[in-house]
Amino acid sequence: MEDQNERPYVEVCFSPRQFPLYKDPHDIIVVIDVLRATSAICAAFEHGVEAIIPVSSIEEARDLQDQGYLAAAERNGEIVDGFEFGNSPFSYMTERTKGKTVALSTTNGTRAINIAKVSAKTVVIGALSNLDALTDWLIKQERNVLCLCSGWKDKFNLEDTICAGAIADALMSTGNFQSTEDSSIAAKYLYQSARDNYFGFLKSSSHRRRLKKLNLNEDIKFCLTPNQTQVIPILKGDRLTLLNQE
């Protein structure tokens, strides 16, 4: 019988602040920001965006805007002054972004992507909206996977953890992956408690309340609806493009 310890791992890191604790170089990092950055990125690719340049700061987004790129920026759930749009998935479903490269800066998600890229061979984007397509692809890779939750300003959040738990659960159930961190086990249990009703489970979560106050209920519903797309955005250099799946 094969040595079980040789199996690739799937682990969950709750927030960018904890990322240095998971310091091994990882084969694949899945960056997750369910509300709303990674859901918006998946929606953008589903609706024909050419590429997204994820930048951590507003200044970088402004620079790219000055260079002629279409640029979007969000802070604390709101569109930043001087930008036409922000982080709503619905902003990326129009002709305006089709075939375009968009520079994007968000409070947590784009920062997490830039943190991940220094210690992974491959960085891909995960959300509930591309869950099954992503897990099918990850299972086929048979490589070590770290799910990095973007959280909220370095704190833990429920929605990213549940999505990470769904990925860990799917990979572990094949019997071909192992998981040793308690964070991964906790994420899996949270997912198992939430999976029948994400919307209800997250009713009093902090970011759902924050977005609700901003009248973004339709965005919340969209982001919490699983498996709306097959796209897997992947980082190539400084930009996200669409992974071509064989």
Ligand code: 3SL
């Ligand atoms: O933190 C982020 O990157 C955003 O997704 C936050 S918000 O949903 O746009 O408020």
